[in-house]
Amino acid sequence: MPETSGARRRASRSTGRLTLRDVAERAGVSPITASRALRGVGRVDPQLAQRVREAARALNYVPDPAARALASARSRVVVLLVPSLSNQVFMELIEAVHEVLEPAGYQVLIGNTRYDPGVQERLLHQYLSHRPSGLLLTRSDQTDGARALTNLSGVPYVYLMDLGHDGAHYVGLSQQAAGRCVAEHLMAGGRRRIAFVAAQLDTRTRQREAGYREALTAAGLYDPDLSVLTPERSSIGLGAQLMRRLVSRRPDVDAIFFNNDDLAQGALLEALRLRIRVPDQVAIVGFNDLEGSEHVVPRLTTVRTPRAEIGRQSATMLLALMQGDRIARPALDVGFELVIRESA
Amino acid sequence: MPETSGARRRASRSTGRLTLRDVAERAGVSPITASRALRGVGRVDPQLAQRVREAARALNYVPDPAARALASARSRVVVLLVPSLSNQVFMELIEAVHEVLEPAGYQVLIGNTRYDPGVQERLLHQYLSHRPSGLLLTRSDQTDGARALTNLSGVPYVYLMDLGHDGAHYVGLSQQAAGRCVAEHLMAGGRRRIAFVAAQLDTRTRQREAGYREALTAAGLYDPDLSVLTPERSSIGLGAQLMRRLVSRRPDVDAIFFNNDDLAQGALLEALRLRIRVPDQVAIVGFNDLEGSEHVVPRLTTVRTPRAEIGRQSATMLLALMQGDRIARPALDVGFELVIRESA
DNA sequence: CTGAAAGCGCTTACAG
DNA sequence: CTGAAAGCGCTTACAG
Numbered sequence: 001m002p003e004t005s006g007a008r009r010r011a012s013r014s015t016g017r018l019t020l021r022d023v024a025e026r027a028g029v030s031p032i033t034a035s036r037a038l039r040g041v042g043r044v045d046p047q048l049a050q051r052v053r054e055a056a057r058a059l060n061y062v063p064d065p066a067a068r069a070l071a072s073a074r075s076r077v078v079v080l081l082v083p084s085l086s087n088q089v090f091m092e093l094i095e096a097v098h099e100v101l102e103p104a105g106y107q108v109l110i111g112n113t114r115y116d117p118g119v120q121e122r123l124l125h126q127y128l129s130h131r132p133s134g135l136l137l138t139r140s141d142q143t144d145g146a147r148a149l150t151n152l153s154g155v156p157y158v159y160l161m162d163l164g165h166d167g168a169h170y171v172g173l174s175q176q177a178a179g180r181c182v183a184e185h186l187m188a189g190g191r192r193r194i195a196f197v198a199a200q201l202d203t204r205t206r207q208r209e210a211g212y213r214e215a216l217t218a219a220g221l222y223d224p225d226l227s228v229l230t231p232e233r234s235s236i237g238l239g240a241q242l243m244r245r246l247v248s249r250r251p252d253v254d255a256i257f258f259n260n261d262d263l264a265q266g267a268l269l270e271a272l273r274l275r276i277r278v279p280d281q282v283a284i285v286g287f288n289d290l291e292g293s294e295h296v297v298p299r300l301t302t303v304r305t306p307r308a309e310i311g312r313q314s315a316t317m318l319l320a321l322m323q324g325d326r327i328a329r330p331a332l333d334v335g336f337e338l339v340i341r342e343s344a
Numbered sequence: 345m346p347e348t349s350g351a352r353r354r355a356s357r358s359t360g361r362l363t364l365r366d367v368a369e370r371a372g373v374s375p376i377t378a379s380r381a382l383r384g385v386g387r388v389d390p391q392l393a394q395r396v397r398e399a400a401r402a403l404n405y406v407p408d409p410a411a412r413a414l415a416s417a418r419s420r421v422v423v424l425l426v427p428s429l430s431n432q433v434f435m436e437l438i439e440a441v442h443e444v445l446e447p448a449g450y451q452v453l454i455g456n457t458r459y460d461p462g463v464q465e466r467l468l469h470q471y472l473s474h475r476p477s478g479l480l481l482t483r484s485d486q487t488d489g490a491r492a493l494t495n496l497s498g499v500p501y502v503y504l505m506d507l508g509h510d511g512a513h514y515v516g517l518s519q520q521a522a523g524r525c526v527a528e529h530l531m532a533g534g535r536r537r538i539a540f541v542a543a544q545l546d547t548r549t550r551q552r553e554a555g556y557r558e559a560l561t562a563a564g565l566y567d568p569d570l571s572v573l574t575p576e577r578s579s580i581g582l583g584a585q586l587m588r589r590l591v592s593r594r595p596d597v598d599a600i601f602f603n604n605d606d607l608a609q610g611a612l613l614e615a616l617r618l619r620i621r622v623p624d625q626v627a628i629v630g631f632n633d634l635e636g637s638e639h640v641v642p643r644l645t646t647v648r649t650p651r652a653e654i655g656r657q658s659a660t661m662l663l664a665l666m667q668g669d670r671i672a673r674p675a676l677d678v679g680f681e682l683v684i685r686e687s688a
Numbered sequence: 689c690t691g692a693a694a695g696c697g698c699t700t701a702c703a704g
Numbered sequence: 705c706t707g708a709a710a711g712c713g714c715t716t717a718c719a720g
Contacts, residue, residue: 014711015713017417017713019713031691032690032692032715032716033689033691035714035715036690036715039715042689042690043689043690044689044690045690048689048690062473063714064473064475064714065473065474066409066410066412066413066474066712066714067410067713067714068410068714068715069410069696069714070696070697070712070713070715071695071696071713071714071715071716072714072715073359073696073715073716075410085435085439085442086435094429098429107453108454109453110452110454126406128406129406129407130410131408235635236639240639262635262636265636266636266639269639272641273641291579291580294581295581295584295610297617358695358696359696359697361696363696364697364698373706373707374706374707374708375697375698375699375707376700376706376707377705377706377707379698379699380699386705386706389706407697407698408697408698410696410697411696411698412697412698413698413712414696414697414698414699414711414713414714415697415698415699415700416698416712417699417700
């Protein structure tokens with residue numbers, strides 16, 4: 001179609017790009033009508049709409065997101081801020097969010113807050129300049145400033161991972177109840193000296209620790225000396241290291257609750273090397289049910305958290321909010337499941 | 345500053361947003377000068393430039409990316425297309441790319457091609473509508489259509505993970521040489537019946553297989569019956585399963601080269617259960633040196649591939665290309681390293 | 689149901 | 705070195 005293209009090129013700043021006008025011309029309508037037909041809004045004669053859609057398809061037309069965002073003061077972008085990009089938990093979350101939002105025509109802009117509330121606030125401020133249609137955040141990692149920004153922006157948002165009762169939208173689970181559940185399982189198995197080991201001390205970790213402490217305190221078994229908390233990054237290697245240190249310092253420990261499966265997997269490997277019998281001598285429980293946990297020796301007892309479900313449900317909820325729907329239950333509890341295998 | 349804001353609100357479609365005009369007014373210059381000062385282009389009186397920067401900072405001004413993209417026909421977006429979001433290899437890549445590009449003021453738009461060249465082409469077409477400043481792709485997964493699109497777009501791009509000699513820009517390593525290296529190490533250790541096991545059959549897998557076959561053929565040891573290739577998703581569980589099947593079908597196998605560490609880790613666990621002694625009875629080598637490989641029992645011999653390095657270097661190379669520099673060595677070989685531990 | 693006008697917030701190209 | 709004009713490609717608000 002050299003003529004069309006030539007005609008468009010007359011302006012000095014033309015980009016040579018295929019525009020809505022080309023589609024409109026081909027369909028024999030005005031650009032406004034073409035715009036409406038393509039977006040499926042307003043009243044357009046079905047026949048005309050069909051012609052427009054055919055023209056767009058024939059020309060392989062893709063609307064310019066920048067022009068669209070500028071004109072409508074809203075971009076089809078959803079901002080997703082996660083605490084880490086190297087944690088399997090958040091990868092599955094990202095993947096699930098993508099799966100729901102991409103087919104719905106949204107771009108997912110991912111920000112890595114590195115478990116740092118300050119970074120989260122900075123990223124939020126910067127990403128808000130894109131005028132996103134929606135926000136997916138973790139509430140517990142927010143500063144007051146970030147919370148204010150989020151509210152003032154007027155952009156719909158959903159909080160991920162945990163739950164709250166302040167009227168905001170949540171998709172997550174009670175981290176504290178999960179912590180309590182593990183402690184109770186271990187006590188029910190007759191364990192008395194139950195340790196809690198955690199790295200990467202974010203808010204969700206502390207909530208789980210609170211649940212653990214609550215349960216043990218109620219049973220008169222809480223011993224602060226059995227809590228090992230380190231800000232280091234959670235990893236298999238660190239789990240092995242912490243295991244070794246703990247059993248040498250407290251040889252009487254009879255159960256260990258690791259805050260993440262990577263730590264627990266490392267501990268299991270270390271137990272193998274130290275010839276510590278699991279669960280006979282020490283019971284071990286992990287958290288999250290990550291890849292490999294059902295295959296390690298012995299198979300790891302852990303808490304399954306539905307990350308993909310959180311991703312899908314939060315994206316779906318956000319989709320509803322973005323089109324102005326009201327949500328009946330703003331705090332969606334996706335639950336957790338204690339998966340009892342061989343290690344405890 | 346209610347007056348300023350009130351003045352701006354006179355137009356019916358005003359968004360209430362803080363604009364370049366506000367910054368210019370505060371600094372006492374025209375918007376064009378403010379624009380130039382903020383971008384650091386063109387000649388601007390240093391004193392004026394300083395005033396503009398101060399005004400922007402005082403107002404907490406963030407330029408509108410949409411307006412910027414529309415006016416300049418280029419957005420500060422880099423598109424990164426990866427074959428998977430659930431593979432640790434690509435997560436580390438994504439993280440490293442982010443680390444370089446975000447501070448440089450670019451947004452990274454991530455697309456998941458799901459190992460499907462068709463999806464890659466579709467995503468490319470769609471993402472190109474954002475007029476990205478640069479593209480980060482895996483060449484071997486491209487269709488001819490995608491390659492044509494990439495070229496025609498005029499957008500600078502760098503291919504990740506492997507190498508090529510067609511003048512395009514690459515940051516990666518010779519997957520075939522790595523495959524050959526593993527096979528040679530096993531043969532040097534006296535192994536004669538060396539199996540190759542792979543899942544998720546992408547091009548890089550096939551290149552490694554080619555290297556393996558080449559080395560074994562040269563030594564007269566190649567046995568096609570010892571190649572196990574499955575299109576299933578690579579995982580620890582699958583590794584365990586393939587291990588069991590292979591040793592029962594071919595009890596004489598004395599070494600296995602797994603195409604990814606997750607498979608090898610699963611195989612090690614299965615060997616533990618089946619009481620197969622590694623490496624005495626069967627040597628096992630993995631690929632990629634993923635998390636946990638140095639901790640498993642026995643510690644896994646594998647090939648370390650520098651994913652973070654690929655991410656950083658490719659982002660840095662793209663940054664240079666985007667500002668019009670020429671690259672002296674368009675194909676950057678980041679190499680690989682055979683890490684000999686206990687399993688082979 | 690359809691369209692001409694104006695505007696979104698920037699940058700480019702041109703003058704001075 | 706600085707700025708007034710025009711334009712990027714869409715959509716909104718207003719008429720008809």
